[in-house]
Amino acid sequence: MILIGLTGVTHNHTRQLALDSGLAVLKSSKQSRIADPIQTPAKVVTAPVRSGQQIYAKNADLVILNHVSAGAEVIADGSIHIYGVLRGRAIAGACGQKQARIYCQNLQSELLSVAGSYWLNDKIPQEHVERPAMVSLNQESLQIDPLTL
Numbered sequence: 001m002i003l004i005g006l007t008g009v010t011h012n013h014t015r016q017l018a019l020d021s022g023l024a025v026l027k028s029s030k031q032s033r034i035a036d037p038i039q040t041p042a043k044v045v046t047a048p049v050r051s052g053q054q055i056y057a058k059n060a061d062l063v064i065l066n067h068v069s070a071g072a073e074v075i076a077d078g079s080i081h082i083y084g085v086l087r088g089r090a091i092a093g094a095c096g097q098k099q100a101r102i103y104c105q106n107l108q109s110e111l112l113s114v115a116g117s118y119w120l121n122d123k124i125p126q127e128h129v130e131r132p133a134m135v136s137l138n139q140e141s142l143q144i145d146p147l148t149l
């Protein structure tokens with residue numbers, strides 16, 4: 001018996017593994033759609049994100065190659081990378097992805113959120129303010145670690 005393909009695949013991770021192995025992924029006549037969306041390439045923004053702006057990266061990571069002003073909001077279903085000052089709101093893992101993270105060069109955020117858990121700026125430990133940081137989810141609570149460059 002030689003395996004040539006799979007049918008009834010409902011998760012994209014399994015689907016991608018099959019495709020990477022050279023197998024065909026066949027749609028079952030009973031299967032209406034694949035359950036989870038495919039991750040798309042990162043959305044890259046080169047201009048500053050100004051107060052009042054909202055940027056959303058659906059099914060993707062978001063990369064900001066500038067700063068995020070106070071009053072601005074950056075949202076991604078994946079992780080957020082900010083190569084500048086983060087003064088506004090950053091919401092990573094908007095679709096519930098608990099492995100999402102927020103990376104920034106200078107943390108001065110109004111709000112941080114990963115997969116629905118959030119902190120306002122008054123909860124951010126002072127030792128991380130105005131420093132490079134990585135925000136992740138640890139046991140349903142946010143965790144901030146120094147980001148070494």
